[in-house]
Structures are given as structure tokens and as C-alpha cells.
Amino acid sequence: MIQVKGVWFHYQPEEAPRKDWALQDINLTIMPGEYVSVIGPNGSGKSTLSRLLNGLLLPVEGEVRVGGRLTANTQDLWYIRQQVGLVFQNPDNQIVAPTVQDDVAFGLENLGVSREEMKERIRDALEAVGLAGMEQREPHHLSGGQKQRLAIAGILAMQPKVIVFDEATSMLDPQGRKDVLGIIRQLNEKGTTVIHITHSANEAFLAKRVIVMAEGRIQLDLPADELYPIALILEKWGLDVPLAVRLHHRLLGHGWHLRERITSLEDLVTDLWRFLSKD
Ligand code: ADP
Ligand code: MG
Numbered sequence: 080m081i082q083v084k085g086v087w088f089h090y091q092p093e094e095a096p097r098k099d100w101a102l103q104d105i106n107l108t109i110m111p112g113e114y115v116s117v118i119g120p121n122g123s124g125k126s127t128l129s130r131l132l133n134g135l136l137l138p139v140e141g142e143v144r145v146g147g148r149l150t151a152n153t154q155d156l157w158y159i160r161q162q163v164g165l166v167f168q169n170p171d172n173q174i175v176a177p178t179v180q181d182d183v184a185f186g187l188e189n190l191g192v193s194r195e196e197m198k199e200r201i202r203d204a205l206e207a208v209g210l211a212g213m214e215q216r217e218p219h220h221l222s223g224g225q226k227q228r229l230a231i232a233g234i235l236a237m238q239p240k241v242i243v244f245d246e247a248t249s250m251l252d253p254q255g256r257k258d259v260l261g262i263i264r265q266l267n268e269k270g271t272t273v274i275h276i277t278h279s280a281n282e283a284f285l286a287k288r289v290i291v292m293a294e295g296r297i298q299l300d301l302p303a304d305e306l307y308p309i310a311l312i313l314e315k316w317g318l319d320v321p322l323a324v325r326l327h328h329r330l331l332g333h334g335w336h337l338r339e340r341i342t343s344l345e346d347l348v349t350d351l352w353r354f355l356s357k358d
Contacts, residue, residue: 080241080272081132081163083107086141088127101127103295105141109274111240114267116275116283116303119292120317125276128292129243132274133163146240161190164234168246170226173233179205179221180214183232190237204232208262224255231262241272248282260285280313281321284342291316307340323347 088102089095101124117125130136131143134150145162148155167173176182183201205211208228218229234242248256267273275286283289289306291299293316310324323344337354341347
């Protein structure tokens with residue numbers, strides 16, 4: 080679905096030595112239907128990478144292909160932007176129209192979709208994010224989580240194959256976050272390729288594959304199950320490892336026979352209780 084080969088990128092490439100570039104020798108293949116998370120500290124190049132994936136930025140060196148087509152080919156750019164949707168961090172910055180319905184319609188205006196099909200796509204997209212019935216509402220009256228779901232609906236209406244969520248939950252309250260994570264999971268289950276950029280290790284473990292970025296490079300790229308046993312390594316790159324995961328690793332190290340993978344305190348307590356209640 081996506082192929083990144085030997086990509087180097089910097090915003091002012093003439094002015095910086097290679098070791099300071101935002102992206103350094105990135106190689107990455109993403110297959111259709113994958114659910115990949117990208118985790119890394121601030122400034123590690125995650126957002127820059129996401130913008131290269133749909134041709135908003137072009138590599139200074141190397142190449143990015145979407146469905147086999149090069150982002151550097153201007154004539155393929157429309158196709159690529161339609162294939163790879165981006166959802167950003169701040170829901171307020173993504174709203175463009177005075178009503179929910181018009182907001183979803185906005186991206187479609189340029190795709191040359193018929194009125195009938197437009198209506199259908201808008202309805203399906205709003206349905207998918209749980210905003211059906213809110214067509215005439217004014218977006219600025221929505222909660223942060225609802226706005227973010229509206230932004231997702233706008234992307235869905237364009238029927239992309241891939242959606243990149245760039246810290247799309249980080250400005251939301253717990254309920255908004257939960258709703259958006261639920262939608263991400265559902266979309267992936269229905270076949271959308273998901274790339275979920277986050278600096279929450281908890282969220283990263285929801286994916287099947289985790290890519291760890293730091294200093295402009297991919298440091299690790301492995302199944303989430305393989306990252307879990309070495310999760311404490313994330314601290315090396317300045318990432319927060321959740322308390323439940325740290326405690327769990329500590330207890331395993333002391334020979335406590337707990338489950339192999341625990342990501343919430345609730346599960347840890349339940350499992351500790353089970354362990355301690357055995358005879
Ligand atoms: P992340 O999303 O992981 O926090 P970014 O991709 O935003 O990282 O940033 C990577 C590097 O590129 C940082 O050094 C950052 O300062 C720089 N950078 C990001 N956006 C811009 C921009 N629009 N112009 C110039 N430099 C930028
Ligand atoms: Mg970022």
C-alpha cells in the first residue's frame with residue numbers, strides 16, 4: 080500500500096548537516112489493511128513522515144509510493160491525496176464549514192462526485208463516526224471529541240484506503256479519546272489501513288505493529304507483541320511507559336507469574352488478585 084525507500088528530508092536542506100535532518104534514511108513498507116502505530120518523542124519526525132505519505136511534502140532524497148505511484152509525480156498527486164487521508168491533532172483547525180453536513184461535503188466538492196453519491200457518502204461517513212442526526216449542527220458548538228469525529232467523517236467521505244492519525248487523540252478528554260480509538264479500530268476491522276501516530280505507549284499497543292522513531296530515524300519496527308516484553312526500552316527515547324506496564328515488568332522480574340501482557344492498572348490488579356488468591 081505504501082512504500083518508503085531511502086527517504087531523507089529537511090525543511091531547509093541547504094542549511095543543516097545530515098545528522099540534523101528531520102528524516103534520515105527512512106525505509107518502510109505498509110501492507111493493505113495493516114494497523115501500525117508510530118511512537119516517538121517530540122521532534123522525532125513523525126508528523127513530517129505523515130506529510131510525506133500523502134504528498135503534502137516531497138522527499139529531498141529517496142521516494143515514497145502509494146499504491147505503486149510516486150508522490151513526486153504531480154499527475155498522481157490527486158490520486159494519492161485521495162488514497163491517504165490525514166487526521167491532525169487539533170480538531171478546531173480541521174473544521175471548514177458552517178454546518179456538520181457541509182463540513183463533510185467540503186472535500187468531496189473537488190472530487191467530481193454526483194449530488195446523489197455525495198449525499199450517500201456524507202450519510203455513511205457521519206453514521207460511521209456516530210454523528211448521524213447532527214447534519215445541521217454548527218461544528219463550533221460540538222465537543223472536542225465530536226469535532227475530531229467530524230474531521231474523520233470528512234476524510235471517510237473521500238473513501239481513502241489509508242488514514243493517518245497524527246496524535247489525533249492528544250487534545251481530547253478521556254471520553255473523546257475512547258470514542259476516536261473505537262472508530263480507529265472499527266475502520267481497521269473493515270479494511271482501512273491505519274497509521275496511528277501517538278506518544279502514548281498505551282495507544283501504541285493497540286496496533287499490531289509498532290514503529291519507534293527517534294532523532295529522525297526508525298529505531299524499531301516490530302509486532303506489538305514483541306515490543307511489549309521490552310517496553311521499558313521506550314524510556315531510553317524519553318517516552319513515558321505507563322505505570323501498569325512498568326509495575327508489571329518489575330513484578331515479572333521478581334518472578335511473579337502474571338499474564339504476559341498487561342496495559343491497564345485495572346488488569347494488573349485483577350491479575351495480581353488472581354495470582355495472590357491461588358492457594
Ligand atoms: P514530531 O511530529 O515527531 O514531533 P516533526 O516531524 O514535527 O516531529 O518535527 C521533526 C523536525 O522537523 C523537528 O526538528 C522540527 O523542529 C522540524 N520541523 C517540523 N515542522 C517544521 C516546519 N514546518 N518548518 C521547519 N521545521 C520543521
Ligand atoms: Mg507531530
